Amino acid sequence: MINFRFSCPTEMIFGKDVQLMAGEETKKYGTRVLLHYGSGHIKKSGLYEQVTESLKKAGVDYLELGGVQPNPRLSLIREGIRLCRENGIDFILAVGGGSVIDSAKGIALGAVDNGDVWDFYEGRRKAQKALPVGVVLTIPAAGSESSVGSVVTDMDNANKRAYDDEIIRPKFALMNPELTYTLPPYQTACGAADIMAHIMERYFTRVPHVDLTDRLCEAALKTVIGNVSLVLAKPEDYDARAEIMWTGSIAHNDILSTGRVGDWSSHMIEHELSGINDVAHGAGLAIIFPAWMRYVYRQDISRFAQFAVRVWNIEMDCFDPEKTALAGIDALRSFFKFFGLPVSLAEIGITSEHYERIAGNCRRTNGDAVGNFMPLQSSDIINILKIAQ
């Protein structure tokens, strides 16, 4: 186990009707709010009205900026920054999923900075401050509601970049599983894949003796695996939706990272995919993660065998642990496929002609080598893309 720091100051407020507390929670931090959201779905569902009523009741002024798309755009963030500056906004309330929250974090960074917000995402500067952000969560997936990260896409240059900083961790997250009842099956599955990927990025480490966090990761993975089929069979299963929603936060608030170094190369490769074709993040991960596993598992067959045995209940072949390890990878890929996610690049129209560019971008953005479990060179990335083809 390696040294670490951990705290999770985001106030997680979880359960039925918690969205009605948006006003009183917001008021603890600000009085002139940017209400940030995505499509018009929250207007149809009645959530928009519930949140705005709650803000009004608490005496909080608000201004609106909707239109966040999946893989949130730098262009909208720039618009939000302008709005905040012109209107003396002191708090951003994100109502939506990971894309809306990540977009809100980007605006929060830029609104109190004089330079270009993209500098942070490109790694050219570290932010000094940010507006406080709160969340009403509607999609369990990204874990952004209690994380320090924000991932943004510059469509003009097909670049998707991440910025991590404690100062953009949300102050509170209102999490009502009922708000996820209307998520379509495909988006539910994408969310599950994203949550599982956040856990697996942490699970596949080369740091020895990480018993507690290994087991916590396995617990979280088994919870998602067990509950996805329940919500797909019955979209209004409150408890199953609740399990997935809460696991989505635990998966990414860094408690599962304590004392270990995660890998993150599947995420970095996936960022380049959706920079090219705008695939949903979870779907991109469903393609890349099993291929990455196939390519790197020989670095630590014991760990992959443990993953197979403990997460997928595959019987250990004590005479051939590699067989067990491979069976775990197959189980993951089959699981993704069963729930309608793509598991090959061909399915999303990415072909061998893109491989060089993906590998090149990925290397350029991430320095000398990509990932930690097995540091990848460009040739390794191309080999992984070939496995995923």
Next chain:
Amino acid sequence: MINFRFSCPTEMIFGKDVQLMAGEETKKYGTRVLLHYGSGHIKKSGLYEQVTESLKKAGVDYLELGGVQPNPRLSLIREGIRLCRENGIDFILAVGGGSVIDSAKGIALGAVDNGDVWDFYEGRRKAQKALPVGVVLTIPAAGSESSVGSVVTDMDNANKRAYDDEIIRPKFALMNPELTYTLPPYQTACGAADIMAHIMERYFTRVPHVDLTDRLCEAALKTVIGNVSLVLAKPEDYDARAEIMWTGSIAHNDILSTGRVGDWSSHMIEHELSGINDVAHGAGLAIIFPAWMRYVYRQDISRFAQFAVRVWNIEMDCFDPEKTALAGIDALRSFFKFFGLPVSLAEIGITSEHYERIAGNCRRTNGDAVGNFMPLQSSDIINILKIAQ
């Protein structure tokens, strides 16, 4: 799953040499510090010198109050409160285990209050404020380093009482597993029993569909079970000590309580035991918990069978789940016994003549009925004590 709020703002700083950061971390909160500790052990081990040097280097003034005993005394807390008031203390640094931290929390409450600090523990008032508290942890057991609780004993009246409040949650906890190398085997085992009890109090709930937290609890229990024998065989096994230390915090920072209602009757009964005979908290729990289980398991045989199967790897007897449930309880009791903990009241000199008083005190302190899994009347408590006799 039921509605909940969760956050864990304590800054956990974990790993080798972190005690050397005591000064710089303290300085973020105060400049006139009460350094609170227990026996002279920290002077022999060199920890006292490391901490005081670090405080001096950071330019922090300090005053000392040692002498905290296991089952921390109200009398010493009153002395600490007087010291704080007379010397304008603005921060309390607890160097020790749960008793020292709980004592520090008591002083923190009383130092800024005009009434009697015991009011809070007796449930007569809720505190409005408290001095900030920081921790250098030397004993993994109580989880007090990141919890909202404090347990104190009034020896004059043989009363042990708990007070829970967000305002006494420590600001930071410096956790170096090396500081636990010198813990004697018995104290190591007591700590493990205490950690396991914190998890099991949460695990045994009547709230249905709590998949994630069930599995997180099981993960934490298996980690303690797997690592206790390692540290007893090799006291300087850094990684095994680290697993136990980190599990001790996770066990009691309330992440394992999210969405469920724990039981806590074993703790409440144990408090009355150690009010009478000053037994170590973990040892008292090793006696009471398996007896409580024996008495209540029929309320939910499935849950006890799950505990047996998932925590103790006992094969499920699908034709006789009760047999599986009982095997899990036996496994727990045997585990405690194997590591030298008492598992009967006779071993600590508590006999049937005390039962009425224990049950009466326990009922008086905890209202109508004790615990949540199966609300206990006095007669139930006496029956449990008979099983434990």
